Amino acid sequence: MTAAATAIPTDAEPTQLDVRDVEQFLYREARFADEHRYDDWEALWTQDGLYWVPANDDDADRMAKMSIIHDNRSRIATRIRQFQTGRRHSQVPHSRLRRVVSNVEILGNAENGDLEVGANFVLVESRERSNELWAGRYTYRLRVVDGAIAMSYKKVALVDNARAIATLSFLI
Amino acid sequence: MTLTDIPTSSSGARGPAAPYDELIEAQRVHGSLYTSPAIFADELEQIWYRTWVYVGHVSEIAEPNDYVRKNIGPQDVIMTRSADGEVHLLLNRCAHRGNLVCEADAGNSSSFRCPYHGWTYRNTGDMLGYPFHGGYGGRGKLDLGLGRVPRVGIYQGFVFGSFAPDGPTLEEHLGEAKGEIDRLVRLSPEGEVEITAGFLKHKARANWKLLAENETDGYHPQFVHASIFSVAQSGIGALYGEKSTAVTRALGNGHSENDLRPEFRRIGAPLGWFGTTEEKVPEYSAAMRARYGDAAEEILIEGAPHVMIFPNLFIAEIQMFTIQPLAANLTVQHVTAVQFKGAPEMNKRMLQQCIGSVGPAGMLLADDTEMYERNQAGVAELRPEWLDVRRGVHREEIDERGLTVGGATDETGMRGFWKHYKHLMTEGRAQ
Ligand code: FES
Ligand SMILES: [Fe+2]
Numbered sequence: 001m002t003a004a005a006t007a008i009p010t011d012a013e014p015t016q017l018d019v020r021d022v023e024q025f026l027y028r029e030a031r032f033a034d035e036h037r038y039d040d041w042e043a044l045w046t047q048d049g050l051y052w053v054p055a056n057d058d059d060a061d062r063m064a065k066m067s068i069i070h071d072n073r074s075r076i077a078t079r080i081r082q083f084q085t086g087r088r089h090s091q092v093p094h095s096r097l098r099r100v101v102s103n104v105e106i107l108g109n110a111e112n113g114d115l116e117v118g119a120n121f122v123l124v125e126s127r128e129r130s131n132e133l134w135a136g137r138y139t140y141r142l143r144v145v146d147g148a149i150a151m152s153y154k155k156v157a158l159v160d161n162a163r164a165i166a167t168l169s170f171l172i
Numbered sequence: 173m174t175l176t177d178i179p180t181s182s183s184g185a186r187g188p189a190a191p192y193d194e195l196i197e198a199q200r201v202h203g204s205l206y207t208s209p210a211i212f213a214d215e216l217e218q219i220w221y222r223t224w225v226y227v228g229h230v231s232e233i234a235e236p237n238d239y240v241r242k243n244i245g246p247q248d249v250i251m252t253r254s255a256d257g258e259v260h261l262l263l264n265r266c267a268h269r270g271n272l273v274c275e276a277d278a279g280n281s282s283s284f285r286c287p288y289h290g291w292t293y294r295n296t297g298d299m300l301g302y303p304f305h306g307g308y309g310g311r312g313k314l315d316l317g318l319g320r321v322p323r324v325g326i327y328q329g330f331v332f333g334s335f336a337p338d339g340p341t342l343e344e345h346l347g348e349a350k351g352e353i354d355r356l357v358r359l360s361p362e363g364e365v366e367i368t369a370g371f372l373k374h375k376a377r378a379n380w381k382l383l384a385e386n387e388t389d390g391y392h393p394q395f396v397h398a399s400i401f402s403v404a405q406s407g408i409g410a411l412y413g414e415k416s417t418a419v420t421r422a423l424g425n426g427h428s429e430n431d432l433r434p435e436f437r438r439i440g441a442p443l444g445w446f447g448t449t450e451e452k453v454p455e456y457s458a459a460m461r462a463r464y465g466d467a468a469e470e471i472l473i474e475g476a477p478h479v480m481i482f483p484n485l486f487i488a489e490i491q492m493f494t495i496q497p498l499a500a501n502l503t504v505q506h507v508t509a510v511q512f513k514g515a516p517e518m519n520k521r522m523l524q525q526c527i528g529s530v531g532p533a534g535m536l537l538a539d540d541t542e543m544y545e546r547n548q549a550g551v552a553e554l555r556p557e558w559l560d561v562r563r564g565v566h567r568e569e570i571d572e573r574g575l576t577v578g579g580a581t582d583e584t585g586m587r588g589f590w591k592h593y594k595h596l597m598t599e600g601r602a603q
Pocket of ligand 1: 271
């Protein structure tokens with residue numbers, strides 16, 4: 001799959017969604033990630049999706065600075081296919097994960113009309129190496145594609161993204 | 173300043189923490205070298221607080237009065253450029269009561285003011301002043317500067333520090349590894365690299381030597397990285413196969429490389445080493461051919477080095493890692509994308525490729541780091557005590573430069589690492 005720029009609905013009406021529907025979407029996305037349901041998780045993305053975990057500065061220039069994750073749609077697909085080989089050692093066995101998503105807030109519309117949503121999260125990861133506590137701020141951009149909510153953007157601003165952190169090979 | 177003035181984990185020279193001659197054999201090394209806190213403390217004194225250690229790059233402090241916080245092992249080092257352009261390595265510790273004087277990661281300032289009682293220092297480390305000077309009998313009565321890393325050496329913009337007031341020069345230490353740094357910088361049409369993209373900091377609950385040894389281990393990629401090689405149609409795997417014509421070379425002084433040039437020459441395509449073609453980066457290609465003329469073809473075919481410079485600088489083609497040991501079982505990898513001066517078109521590609529590969533979520537390095545951590549857990553088991561490093565010993569050769577060369581998947585680099593390590597920890601110890 002490739003990042004299809006044609007999927008951006010430039011003259012579409014700005015996306016409007018009920019906060020309850022938004023929450024349901026975020027909880028489902030979180031559950032698919034926690035349970036390593038890779039195909040289900042990937043299906044939530046639009047064709048122009050961008051998955052971004054900045055480093056050092058939440059608002060870093062992602063075209064000029066290192067990021068922890070900076071996946072366009074094509075690289076999201078590669079990441080998923082890597083998990084599905086069963087030989088992504090840092091996820092064999094899977095980390096046990098549970099996250100709480102809260103403070104869900106509709107922030108307005110992005111330039112392309114997508115609905116921008118913020119939320120906070122706390123996540124516990126358990127694996128043989130250690131337990132890790134991950135926390136931060138999610139920013140999503142959502143739009144309706146074929147009658148279902150889909151995400152075109154997910155940014156994860158970790159509270160400790162400027163510090164040394166452990167391997168983060170699951171879907172955050 | 174003498175070595176014993178430096179704040180180390182203990183005071184002054186001590187005897188060896190372990191019988192290194194017995195723990196390090198030609199073809200195997202003992203597991204305790206990775207787990208013993210006493211050996212780790214000994215390494216800090218004999219390696220990290222003595223030999224040349226890579227600290228940072230001049231492009232990180234490009235302007236007068238720029239500074240950036242770096243490290244030498246557990247030591248917090250401020251790399252500064254004073255107004256006259258000199259580079260200084262200062263320890264982040266106030267001369268009054270030892271508070272940190274600098275809390276920012278980077279900035280621009282001609283001086284540092286300790287927040288605790290207001291003592292001030294120039295960015296050369298010299299003392300500037302102290303408040304309420306009557307308590308010291310007046311102004312200018314004290315001359316207490318910041319601690320300094322006594323020797324600073326710069327090669328092609330790479331800044332190294334040595335806590336030993338004397339010893340081999342930086343160029344003597346780098347030796348044959350200099351040519352690998354030269355090979356990197358000549359890929360810039362201006363002959364310089366820039367370190368401007370910031371660093372990912374990736375924690376590994378493992379001993380630093382497991383990382384250093386892995387950097388030029390050509391045996392692991394097909395196993396540890398099989399998942400990404402298979403889904404990304406990567407040509408990297410073949411470089412480290414049984415049939416690869418690439419070689420592993422011990423460069424002396426503990427440095428080593430995977431010399432992939434035989435494979436890149438065989439493929440014979442400019443920029444093939446980077447998985448692209450000249451047509452895709454026309455401005456870069458034109459700038460390289462303008463700068464290097466006929467030599468550009470060879471430079472673009474041979475590509476970037478894959479070299480581990482003892483003890484902490486690893487250049488993996490377009491990626492630059494530094495290894496920071498914090499405890500016998502804790503290491504931080506700092507990693508960034510190499511950027512070539514005068515090559516914006518290439519730099520964007522190198523940055524994005526690097527992000528995909530390295531760091532906590534990297535499609536390569538997350539799995540290397542998983543191995544480091546399992547390896548650390550494994551070597552703590554009591555039997556069979558030893559780690560085997562004999563691979564390829566029977567097929568090594570000495571090349572025209574007098575260096576030991578093994579096959580693409582051989583442990584020649586590790587043996588070179590241990591030879592130098594053993595020297596530093598035994599007959600080459602600080603007196
Ligand atoms: S500790 Fe720095 S001024 Fe007192
Ligand atoms: Fe690796």
